[in-house]
Amino acid sequence: MYTAREQAFAEEVRAFVRSECSEDVRRKVFEAVAVTAQERLAWHKALHARGWAAPHWPAEHGGTGWSPVETYIFSETLAEEGAPDLGSFGLKMLGPTLMQYGTPEQKAYYLPRILSGEDIWCQGFSEPGAGSDLASLKTRAVLDGDHWVVNGQKMWTTMAHESNMMFALVRTDPDAPKPQMGISMLLIDLKTPGVDIRPIILLNGERTTNEVFFDNVRVPAENLVGEPHKGWTYSRVVLGNERLSIARIGLNRRQLARLKRIAAQQGLTTSPLFRARIAEASIELDALEAMATAMLDRARAGVAPGIEANMLKIKGSELQQRLTRLLVEAAGRSAAPFGPGAADPDRPWLARLFKSHFDTRVVSIYGGSNEIQRNIIAKSLGFGASR
Numbered sequence: 001m002y003t004a005r006e007q008a009f010a011e012e013v014r015a016f017v018r019s020e021c022s023e024d025v026r027r028k029v030f031e032a033v034a035v036t037a038q039e040r041l042a043w044h045k046a047l048h049a050r051g052w053a054a055p056h057w058p059a060e061h062g063g064t065g066w067s068p069v070e071t072y073i074f075s076e077t078l079a080e081e082g083a084p085d086l087g088s089f090g091l092k093m094l095g096p097t098l099m100q101y102g103t104p105e106q107k108a109y110y111l112p113r114i115l116s117g118e119d120i121w122c123q124g125f126s127e128p129g130a131g132s133d134l135a136s137l138k139t140r141a142v143l144d145g146d147h148w149v150v151n152g153q154k155m156w157t158t159m160a161h162e163s164n165m166m167f168a169l170v171r172t173d174p175d176a177p178k179p180q181m182g183i184s185m186l187l188i189d190l191k192t193p194g195v196d197i198r199p200i201i202l203l204n205g206e207r208t209t210n211e212v213f214f215d216n217v218r219v220p221a222e223n224l225v226g227e228p229h230k231g232w233t234y235s236r237v238v239l240g241n242e243r244l245s246i247a248r249i250g251l252n253r254r255q256l257a258r259l260k261r262i263a264a265q266q267g268l269t270t271s272p273l274f275r276a277r278i279a280e281a282s283i284e285l286d287a288l289e290a291m292a293t294a295m296l297d298r299a300r301a302g303v304a305p306g307i308e309a310n311m312l313k314i315k316g317s318e319l320q321q322r323l324t325r326l327l328v329e330a331a332g333r334s335a336a337p338f339g340p341g342a343a344d345p346d347r348p349w350l351a352r353l354f355k356s357h358f359d360t361r362v363v364s365i366y367g368g369s370n371e372i373q374r375n376i377i378a379k380s381l382g383f384g385a386s387r
C-alpha cells in the first residue's frame with residue numbers, strides 16, 4: 001500500500017520513538033497504565049525539538065508540512081510503538097480552529113505555546129443537560145468593560161485538573177433567534193479567581209475528567225475567539241477534528257496483535273468460533289484502514305472530510321470496544337488481578353484488562369455519541385432531522 005519512500009519514513013519514525021521515548025513510558029502505554037503529566041510533557045518536548053509536535057499543522061505555523069499520508073503513517077507508527085498520546089485538545093482541536101478563525105494576536109500568542117506544550121488545554125463544551133443537545137448550554141458570559149464575566153458549570157471536562165487553559169462555549173446572547181446563534185468561544189485561564197475544578201471518578205476508578213464551576217470569572221475581552229456569537233460555527237471545526245482522532249487505527253492494530261497472541265497462549269486458536277470472531281474484527285480493521293486511507297487520498301486532492309469522519313468515529317470506537325471485550329474473553333481467568341502466570345510478559349497488562357474494557361466504554365459517548373453520529377449521517381443522506 002505504501003511506496004518505498006513512505007516505508008522508509010515509517011522506519012525513521014519508529015527509530016525515533018525507540019530512541020527518544022523512554023522504555024518505561026512505552027511499557028506503561030502497552031500495559032494501559034496512565035502516564036503522568038510530566039512523562040507526557042517530556043515526550044511532547046522531544047517531538048517539539050525534532051519539529052514533529054504538530055505533523056498535521058501547516059509549516060507556516062510550525063507544522064511539518066507533511067502530506068496527509070505521511071501524517072497518517074507518523075501517527076499510526078507512534079501508536080504501534082506505544083508512544084503516549086499528546087492529547088487532542090490543543091494540537092488537534094483548538095490549534096486548527098485558531099488558525100482558521102483566531103485573531104492575528106491569538107494565533108501569534110497561543111499557537112507557539114500549544115506547539116511547545118507550554119499551555120495544556122481542555123475542552124469546556126458539555127454541561128449538565130447539554131451534551132448531545134449542546135446548543136442548549138447555559139454557561140453565561142456578560143461583557144463588563146474590557147472583560148467577559150463568566151458564570152455557570154461545565155461537565156465531563158477531561159484533564160481540566162492537568163490543564164492551565166480551557167476553550168469553552170459560553171452563551172453571550174440569550175435572546176438570539178436560535179440557541180446556536182447566541183454562543184461564543186472563550187479562551188479561559190484556569191488560574192483565574194472563581195474557577196473551581198472538581199473530580200469525577202469514572203467506572204475504571206480513575207480521575208480523568210471533572211466538573212468545572214465558574215463564579216464571576218473575569219476573562220479578558222480579547223480572549224474571545226473570532227467574532228462574538230459565532231462560537232457554534234467554530235465548534236463544528238473543533239468537533240470534526242475530534243471525531244477524526246477517535247478512530248485510533250494504530251491502537252486497534254496493537255490490540256489485535258495482542259489478541260492473537262493471547263488467544264494462542266490460551267489455546268483458543270483451535271476454536272473455530274473464536275477464530276471467526278478474531279477474523280471478523282481483523283476484517284473490520286482492514287476496512288476501517290481502507291476507509292481512512294481513501295479519505296487521505298481525497299484530502300490530498302483538497303477535499304475536506306464529510307460524513308466519512310462520523311463513520312470513522314462510529315466504526316473505530318466500536319472496534320476498540322469489541323477488541324477489549326475479546327481480549328477479556330480470551331484471557332479468561334488470567335485477566336483477574338492475581339493469579340497464575342506472573343512471569344508472563346503480558347501479565348501486567350492482563351491484570352489491567354478489565355480496566356481497559358471499562359475505559360473503552362466511553363469512546364462511543366465522547367466526541368458526540370454514536371447515536372448522534374448516526375443521526376448526522378442519516379440527515380446528510382436526506383433521512384429526517386438530526387435532533
Ligand SMILES: Cc1cc2nc3c(=O)[nH]c(=O)nc-3n(C[C@H](O)[C@H](O)[C@H](O)COP(=O)(O)OP(=O)(O)OC[C@H]3O[C@@H](n4cnc5c(N)ncnc54)[C@H](O)[C@@H]3O)c2cc1C
Nearest residue numbers: 123124125126131132156157158362366367368369371387
Ligand atoms: C469520559 C468522558 C469524557 C468527556 N470529555 C469531555 C470533554 O473533555 N469536554 C466536553 O465538553 N465534553 C466531554 N464529554 C462529554 C460528551 O461529549 C457527552 O457525554 C456526550 O456528548 C453525550 O452527552 P450527555 O452525556 O449529556 O448524554 P445525553 O445527551 O443525555 O445522551 C444520553 C443518551 O441518549 C442518546 N441520545 C441523546 N439524544 C439523542 C437523539 N437525538 N437521538 C438518539 N439518541 C440520543 C445519546 O446517544 C446517549 O446514549 C465527555 C464524556 C465522557 C463520558
